[in-house]
Amino acid sequence: MTQHSDLLIIGAGILGLSHAYAAARRGLKVKVFERSATPLGASVRNFGQALVTGQPPGLMLDLARESRDIWGRWSELAGLQLKRNGSYLFARTEAEEHLLEAFCAGRAEAYGYRVNLLRGAAMQDLYGGQFRHHRAALHGLDDQQLYSREALPALINYLRSELKVEFHFSTLVRDVEPGQLHSTAGTFHGKQIIVCSGHDYQTLLAGQLAEFDLQICRLQMLRARPRLDLNLQHALLTGLSCVHYGAFADLPEAAPVQAQILRESPHLHENGIHLLISPTPYGELIIGDSHHYGSDPSPFNGEQVDNWMIELAQQTLGCEIQVVERWQGVYGSRGPGPFSFLRAAPGVNAALMHTGVGMSVGPAMAERNIAELWGDG
Known part of the structure; x- marks a missing residue:
């Protein structure tokens, strides 16, 4: 199977979905691959707290504030329940x-x-x-709270039905290289690839990730x-x-x-x-x-x-x-900072969180990453 896309994303947690939204709303053709039938990692096992107050001044506070606005937008667009009372x-x-x-x-x-x-x-x-x-x-x-087990499926449904993001669940991506990924559903081609595989440091880009001693x-x-x-x-x-x-x-x-x-x-x-x-x-x-x-x-x-x-x-x-x-x-x-965006090879990237605040800052991180990759930010 050969499929061509603008962006291929591995992982349907909050980072993967945030990158999918940021790209798809720009009109890009996006596919998301997830090894399980539904997200089961950090993004659904957490408290659903999207905190602004706890973030330190500087980049993390800026990202949390920007992410707060994005969560508010998702609440309206995807119909997910979001408590915005702090x-x-x-x-x-x-x-x-x-x-x-x-x-x-x-x-x-x-x-x-x-x-x-x-x-x-x-x-x-x-x-x-x-x-x-x-x-x-x-x-x-400014702090927000949601029920992750329901919020992520609601966001997935919105991305699929309204922004035409194509999801491949129960699909293991075995390898990535410039311009293509190889999975249990076949080989897919894309201009850019972003690996958002959470704490799995051994399946994809293992050699590059090993240097971080994560x-x-x-x-x-x-x-x-x-x-x-x-x-x-x-x-x-x-x-x-x-x-x-x-x-x-x-x-x-x-x-x-x-x-x-x-x-x-x-x-x-x-x-x-x-x-x-x-x-x-x-x-x-x-x-x-x-x-x-x-x-x-x-x-x-x-x-x-x-x-x-x-x-x-x-x-x-x-x-x-x-x-x-x-x-x-x-x-x-425990990475080199609170998060990383690794350029592993031409057109192959990895978005990594090194702290437990992905729900708080992930949506804005993704917006910045997509803006940089597509030259509009």
């Missing part, structure tokens, strides 16, 4: 509260983060006082029902996230937060646990996560890690939860 990051300790104060007074003002710091009466009013046991809450107004991050994740009807409509984080996200982690006030974690809860640091909670459209909560790094993700979860996350979630929510599902998240990590 997130709440709770300060549980005095050190965490001081860090949020410093962020609001300094970096937020300097770089235009749209945030509000809730304390006192405002905390009492938040969800009827359900979270009044926290010292403060940072409301990130690692894989494995995360333990849960889906649970709260014992109370919280009617939660926002993504939730805690001050634990402040030592992980670049918007906060390099501020002087972050050092006491990290010191307190190491002193009082070293197991959280050792297992990379910082609590994230996302509501689903069905009243359940996606809860996590832990972070363990290596060249190959272990298939074995630690029950104690889950128990620590459940304990944190119950403390944060102020109610008990019932776990209904457990799984492993996984994404590529």
